Amino acid sequence: MTYFEVIKELKNKKISPIYLLFGNETYLIQDLQQKIIQKVLDEPERGMNLSTFDLEETPIQEAILDAETFPFFGEKKVLLLKNANLFKANPDKTKVEHDLKSLEQYMQEPVDYTVIIFVAPYEKVDERKKIVKQMKQMGSMVKCEPPKEKELKSWIEMLLKNMNVHMENAAIQLLMNEVGSDLMAIQKELEKFSHYVEDKEPITIDIVKQLVSRHVESSTFTMVDAVMNQNIAEAIATFKDLMKKNEEPIAMLALFASQIRLILQCKLLKGKGYSKPQMDKQIKAHPYAIKMALDRERFFSVEQLYEMVSVLTKTDEQMKRGKVEKELAFELLLYQLITLRQPS
Template sequence: MIFELWKQIKRKEISPIYLLYGTESFLINETKQLLADTALDKEDMEFNLSNFDLADTPIEVALEDAETLPFMGEKKLLFLHNPHFLTAEKTKEKVEHNLSRLEAYLKEPAPYSIVVFVAPYEKLDERKKITKELKKKAAIFEAKKLTEPDLKKWIHARADYNGVTFDPDALELLLALAGTNLFMLTSEIDKMALYVGQGHVIDSRTVEDLVARSLEQNIFTLVDKIVNRRMEDALRIYYDLLKLNEEPIKILAVITNQIRLIYQVKELANRGYGQKQIASHLKVHPFRVKLAAGQAQKFRDEELINIIKQLADADYKMKTGAMNKELLIELILLKLNPN
């Protein structure tokens, strides 16, 4: 859906009304930028691009602007943020909206205006008349977490935008190291594209050399080294984190979260859940579940339970000052090595 909408916009098949909703803010912002770049000339943006926050501006004010002819150029673009009247959430509204005015506009939108409703909500209230009417008339984009196949499509699209391509192994390594945050992935892809140059291929070596690891991804790699019995590499990562002034208590917390995720994935898989179901149940990205499932195969259930107990004990000792923090984690890491 996301790629089809973007293709339509790039072909300048522009709808007079859009509804962008969901909690993946990067995708919403990227769609907004694409609309602005495609629908308006640069010199027209100052006069014909408007933003309204419907949390404190009545809808009729925004629609009056939409019905006013462009000052210069052929089109106007209006972003209407926070249309809370589309949700079931109860809030203390600062303003009252004349929704009958909106219903009338939806029946006959101004031909020279593009009105974009930006609703950063996980769900809309499908029972409401105004929601039904808007969904009938608008081009709709739901900005939700990308599935693994769509995430890979998006990475290829971003690489293509920069004039480069990805080696398949390099793409997998990028996800393992940088995670699934689209803001971070964009930064890393753009950086690597600049490094290799247009027309070239980003390979695993480039990813290994250039991609910045988050603490969470460093911990994932650390745990992965442990389960593959490469303790020397695991300890090296730990010492590097200390050199980067990462707090031992924070390192311990992230290790605990990763081990807990591995246990939860293993337990749910044992109950017959598929990886998509597990991701939905735990509210984590499917790619993280896939990686954790691979690690879970290296542990027995009782080993994971024992490790979680040891981590809880280490957390207590660390917070009570019963033992040197750096040494405490080092000992824990040595104990994590599966038999």
């Protein structure tokens, strides 16, 4: 099950007796657990009928006993069970011993007045386990992973709808280019834009350009674009903006190098006939970052990219050994990379 499928079910007042929220996108896990709690319990009820347990400190059998206890002056109760590593293939060692049979028995016939939310901030669960198979039948298993580009746009549109604000498509695209897939950062930017515009006024691309905060990851792509377009002024200006935010030149260099290596990797795989979905599986990077790299690979030759990687490596070594002042070294690097882009 996906994040959006659960949101749709909650809107239709369809609530599962048990949820397992797992994956490496912490923001989506936190957002979903809050939405489920808000749907099940009104604000005044949460003080009495919302219980939180850490399964690294509390055995599951104790949590199940609480689940089977009737709500206090209410019709429903929610159990939030954090660090649910008992769904992993190799659970981490903890100071408590879990009696999984008590959970298996509960899942066969969960009570109708309790909603259990298991939070497992891990990339995978072991689908061979009996409790995982039962979860698929009786509950809702929700994988919370970084959204792909289409999902990211849908997520932004959902937030805008909740804020009752309209945003131009070009403005949404620019926001994604500037911020990337950092969901928390996107939400903060949208909240900022919504406070800026007047009633029923749309968020335009000019507003985004004026207000959006520079993020180091997207800014490195901006510098890559400047190198691609042989625009030294824009490359230096972007670097200076990041320096004003106290970004460390060595860290920026490492990120810049990772972007160039990603572009090179995409170009090599594309040359071997790999499709975008195949690259997503092969490369350990966010699908949106791979898309950004694919959009740029055609502007560089393989030889240019290898030379750029070599120059970046040498500059990194010079910075770390203190052979040259860091800011000067980065600016000289940008000049060198743009020179490499020029036709021989």
